[in-house]
Amino acid sequence: MDTPKILVVDDEENVRIMLKTFFTRKGYRVETAASGDEALKTIKGNAFDVALVDIMMPGMDGITLTKKIKDLSEDLPIIIMTAHPDRDYVLSALREGVFDFKQKPIALEELYYAVREAIHKVRLIRENKSLIEELRDMTANLYKLLAEKSGDLIKEKNRLEAMIEGMNEAVIFCDENDTIVDMNKYALNLFKVKREDRIGKNLYLHHKKETHPKIKHVLDTFKNNKDKNYMEWDAHIADRWFNLRFSAVRDDSNKYQGTIANFIDITEKKLLQSQMAKAEKLASIGGLTAGITHEILNPLNIISGNVQMKLMEKDIREDDRKIYENIQRQVERIVNIVDGLLRFSKQREPKMEEVDVNALIEKTLSLLDYQLKLQNIIIEKELDKSIPLIIADSDQLEQVLMIILINARDALNERELKGESDGHWMKKILITTRGNMPAYVQISIADTGIGIPTDIISKIFDPFFTTKPEKEGTGLGLSIAHGIIEGHGGKIDVRSEVEKGTKFTILLPCVYGTKN
Amino acid sequence: MTRILVVDDEVETCDLLKRYLTKKGYQTFTALSGEDAVNIVKEERPHIVLLDIRMPGMGGIEALKKIKEIDREIGVVMITAVKEEETAKEILKLGADDYITKPMDLKYLDNVLMVKIAMMTG
Numbered sequence: 001m002d003t004p005k006i007l008v009v010d011d012e013e014n015v016r017i018m019l020k021t022f023f024t025r026k027g028y029r030v031e032t033a034a035s036g037d038e039a040l041k042t043i044k045g046n047a048f049d050v051a052l053v054d055i056m057m058p059g060m061d062g063i064t065l066t067k068k069i070k071d072l073s074e075d076l077p078i079i080i081m082t083a084h085p086d087r088d089y090v091l092s093a094l095r096e097g098v099f100d101f102k103q104k105p106i107a108l109e110e111l112y113y114a115v116r117e118a119i120h121k122v123r124l125i126r127e128n129k130s131l132i133e134e135l136r137d138m139t140a141n142l143y144k145l146l147a148e149k150s151g152d153l154i155k156e157k158n159r160l161e162a163m164i165e166g167m168n169e170a171v172i173f174c175d176e177n178d179t180i181v182d183m184n185k186y187a188l189n190l191f192k193v194k195r196e197d198r199i200g201k202n203l204y205l206h207h208k209k210e211t212h213p214k215i216k217h218v219l220d221t222f223k224n225n226k227d228k229n230y231m232e233w234d235a236h237i238a239d240r241w242f243n244l245r246f247s248a249v250r251d252d253s254n255k256y257q258g259t260i261a262n263f264i265d266i267t268e269k270k271l272l273q274s275q276m277a278k279a280e281k282l283a284s285i286g287g288l289t290a291g292i293t294h295e296i297l298n299p300l301n302i303i304s305g306n307v308q309m310k311l312m313e314k315d316i317r318e319d320d321r322k323i324y325e326n327i328q329r330q331v332e333r334i335v336n337i338v339d340g341l342l343r344f345s346k347q348r349e350p351k352m353e354e355v356d357v358n359a360l361i362e363k364t365l366s367l368l369d370y371q372l373k374l375q376n377i378i379i380e381k382e383l384d385k386s387i388p389l390i391i392a393d394s395d396q397l398e399q400v401l402m403i404i405l406i407n408a409r410d411a412l413n414e415r416e417l418k419g420e421s422d423g424h425w426m427k428k429i430l431i432t433t434r435g436n437m438p439a440y441v442q443i444s445i446a447d448t449g450i451g452i453p454t455d456i457i458s459k460i461f462d463p464f465f466t467t468k469p470e471k472e473g474t475g476l477g478l479s480i481a482h483g484i485i486e487g488h489g490g491k492i493d494v495r496s497e498v499e500k501g502t503k504f505t506i507l508l509p510c511v512y513g514t515k516n
Numbered sequence: 517m518t519r520i521l522v523v524d525d526e527v528e529t530c531d532l533l534k535r536y537l538t539k540k541g542y543q544t545f546t547a548l549s550g551e552d553a554v555n556i557v558k559e560e561r562p563h564i565v566l567l568d569i570r571m572p573g574m575g576g577i578e579a580l581k582k583i584k585e586i587d588r589e590i591g592v593v594m595i596t597a598v599k600e601e602e603t604a605k606e607i608l609k610l611g612a613d614d615y616i617t618k619p620m621d622l623k624y625l626d627n628v629l630m631v632k633i634a635m636m637t638g
Contacts, residue, residue, distance in 0.1 A: 294570055297597050297618045298526050304619040305532040309539075312622075335619060342597070 004119045005029045005047065009039040009065075010054040010081070015106075019052060022108050023115070036060030036068070043072050050118040052111070054104075055080045055093070063089075066096045075125045077118035081106060170242075170263035176256050178203045178219060190238060190263065211235075222248035223256050240267040293338045300338075304331045340476045355392040357433055357441055357508070358383040364401040365431075368409075377412055378428035387435030388510045396484045397508075400492075403477040404445045404504050405429065410468070411449025411502060418450070440490070441510045446503035452496035460494060518633055521545045521562040523553040523579065524595065525571045533566065536622055542629075550574030554582045557590065564591040564632055566616075566625075569607070577610060584611050591632045595620070 006028050008019045016032040023030045031046070033039035036059050039051070051069060055062025066078055077099035082090075085103055093101060099121070100114045164171050170187035174180050180198050188195060193206070203219075204212060218231050229248040234241060245262040307324050310316065316324075365372075365379060372379060408429050416427060426448055434442040452460060459465045461482040466475030485492040489509050496502040520542045522533045530546040537544040545560055547553040551574050557565065565583055569576035580592055594607045594615040607615050614628055 294597055298529065301619040302526070302528045302532055305529075305536065305622060308622045309532075309536055331619060 003027065003029050004049040004123075005031065006115065007031050007033065007039065007042060007046075007048045007051040009033045009036070009051060009057075011035060011057045012054070015054065015081075019106075019111075022112075026112060028115075036065040039065065040068055040072060043069060043076070048073070048076055049122050050077045050079065050099075050115055052079050052081060052115070055082050055089075056084075063092055063096060066093060066098055070097055075122055075129070077122050079111070079114055079118060169265070170261070172261040172263075173258060174203050174219075174261075175258040176223075181258065187263070218246045219259055222246070222259060226250075226254050234266065234270075237263065240265055241270045242266060293342050296334070296338055300331055300334060304328065307331070351393045351395075352391050353394065354389045355394045355397065356389055357387060357397075357443060358385070360394055360397055361401060361431055361433065361443070364398050364405065367402070368405055372409065372429075375409065375413060376427060377409060378426060380428055380430045382430070382432040384433050384435055387433055387441050390441050390508045390510045392488055392508060393484075396487075400481040400484050400506070401443075401445075403481045407477065408445060408447035408449060408502070411447050411451070413449075415448070415450040415499075435510065437507075439509055440507040443506040443508070444503055446501060448501040451498040451500055451502055452494070453498050457494065457496055461492075517541070517543045518564070518629075519543045519545065519560060519562040520629070521547060521553060521556055521560070521565045523547045523550070523565060523571075523576075524568040525549060526568075529568070536625075540626060550576070550579035550582075553579050554586070557583050557586055561587065562590065563636060564593065564629060566593050566595060567612075568595045570597070580610060580612055589636070591636065593628060593632070 006023050008016055008023075008030060009032070010016050010019070011034055013034075016034070020030040020032055031042060031048075033042050035057060039053070043051070053062065053065060053069075055065070057065075060068070062080055062082075066080070069076060069078060078097075080093055080098050080101045081104055082101060083104040085101065090101055099118050102111050102114060164182075164184045167184060167186060170190050171182075171184040172180065172187050173182045180201055180203055183191075183193075183195070183198055188198075198206070203215070214233075221228050221231065229250070230246065232243060232245040234243050236242075242263045243266045245264070247260045247262075249257045249260060251257055307327050311321065311324050311328075361381070361383065365381075412427050412429070415425075428448055430444075430446045432442075432444050432446075434444075456465075456467070461478050463476055463479040465479075468475075482492055485506055485508070491507045493505045493507075494502065495505070518541075520537055522530050522537070522544060523546075524530050524533075525548055527548065530548065534544045534546055545556050545562060547556050550571055553565065553567065554574075556562070567576050567579055567583075571579070574582075576594060580594065583590055583592055591613045592611070594612045595618055596604065596607065596615050597618050604615050613632065616625055616628060
């Protein structure tokens with residue numbers, strides 16, 4: 001606290017000296033002015049704590065001076081000194097904010113106490129003002145900081161939200177009361193629900209009975225076991241496979257706050273896994289089969305050879321001959337099955353090269369030409385000349401075409417055997433190729449044969465499934481064809497109607513941009 | 517008399533073929549392995565060798581090569597399992613003169629041999 005400063009304004013020099021001396025002795029700093037104007041000049045440059053003003057001075061009158069002082073220094077307490085207190089005058093002065101007035105001759109001790117009070121008051125006022133100023137500044141700064149931080153937080157919040165909304169997996173938060181706090185866009189789409197129907201609602205409200213206990217189990221585990229924070233399993237949701245992951249959220253004191261669930265679509269991965277497992281199985285079967293078939297064929301060879309030699313004997317009895325011929329037939333059957341197995345197990349990796357599908361079809365037809373003509377089968381072709389080349393193993397593709405054409409031939413023969421009441425029936429096979437899809441070439445082979453009943457059509461690509469009598473087919477043809485087409489990255493499909501005919505459609509990926 | 521060597525790791529197969537071929541008037545030798553086959557070829561110089569493709573130790577393919585090294589004129593007919601077309605093509609590429617599938621049709625074998633011999637002498 002610095003020493004208070006007093007301004008003494010009086011036109012009389014002895015008053016000035018007296019007051020200066022008195023207050024200096026009291027420990028104050030004192031300055032003097034002899035007139036109103038001088039007083040104002042002095043106040044301009046200095047900070048005074050109190051002014052003692054004689055109101056009866058030549059020049060400016062007391063009230064005006066008071067006003068002017070107040071203009072310059074609003075909080076400066078003024079104590080007026082007057083010899084003749086005019087009651088009205090005093091009232092006006094008080095109205096102007098004068099602090100006190102003292103009658104002359106001045107009772108110094110009284111004046112001293114008044115001055116002390118004034119200084120005390122003015123200091124309080126000034127401190128108050130400065131504190132308010134400080135408070136205002138601080139508050140302004142705080143607001144600025146808050147706004148900045150809020151801005152940052154909002155940006156951060158938006159960024160995180162954008163991240164979660166943009167994720168290609170379902171994210172669901174629930175709190176410690178099992179209330180859904182949030183679900184991201186993917187999750188809402190997956191479960192086909194609207195935000196407002198789920199957020200803020202209890203988790204179990206809309207759960208299916210089947211999933212309820214599993215989810216409850218996870219959350220209960222998290223709630224009851226502080227050490228368990230993660231569980232996952234795979235599940236089927238909306239026709240696709242998902243990997244479900246549950247993570248517990250805990251605060252610093254390890255208290256359960258809620259759970260975050262992530263559901264990731266793994267349908268492709270599972271498909272790939274099952275395909276790979278199938279391929280591996282096939283590969284191992286392949287290896288096994290080759291070995292086993294050889295083991296079977298050797299004893300068969302010996303049986304067959306011995307039987308053949310017996311049949312060559314000239315003096316063989318008729319019933320013995322029949323027996324041996326029967327044995328031969330059975331051996332033949334076993335050989336066919338083994339042959340089919342060997343072919344099936346040999347579904348090797350295709351040897352890929354550029355293939356002209358139309359040319360391949362022509363080649364395959366030429367191989368069957370004689371047979372088809374003999375059986376009066378009409379071949380119609382609608383081959384699109386503009387189809388691009390495809391990448392394929394031409395031997396394997398030829399095999400597929402053969403298999404389907406042979407099946408068509410058999411279906412036509414069967415229908416012919418049944419006899420046609422309708423004289424309009426044409427025994428024909430229609431082969432078309434089309435390339436109007438961007439990535440595929442389409443081959444279709446349609447026959448007017450006996451057709452495939454609806455109850456078995458889903459099985460025709462199964463290995464060993466056949467409707468032919470045992471000695472005619474092993475049922476492996478179409479499953480081999482299916483395997484080959486799939487191995488090429490293509491698709492094979494069948495449509496059929498009993499008594500009308502069957503159509504096989506094959507799609508094969510093509511070399512983009514190359515034309516014949 | 518035409519000399520034929522039958523090579524198969526199965527004794528009973530060899531016996532069967534020896535019985536049949538002897539009946540048909542051929543002088544028949546047998547070998548149970550590729551190594552034995554090569555030795556007999558060196559000693560007896562058969563006109564035709566019936567060679568099983570799948571044998572332990574020196575397999576049919578290797579035996580084929582070795583026999584052809586000794587004498588290119590010897591006819592080698594490979595015995596393969598069922599109707600393996602791809603293997604058949606490869607066999608012929610490797611230098612075999614023909615192939616026959618197991619289980620063997622003995623009449624067919626007879627024809628093959630007759631044709632081969634006719635080609636060799638004619």
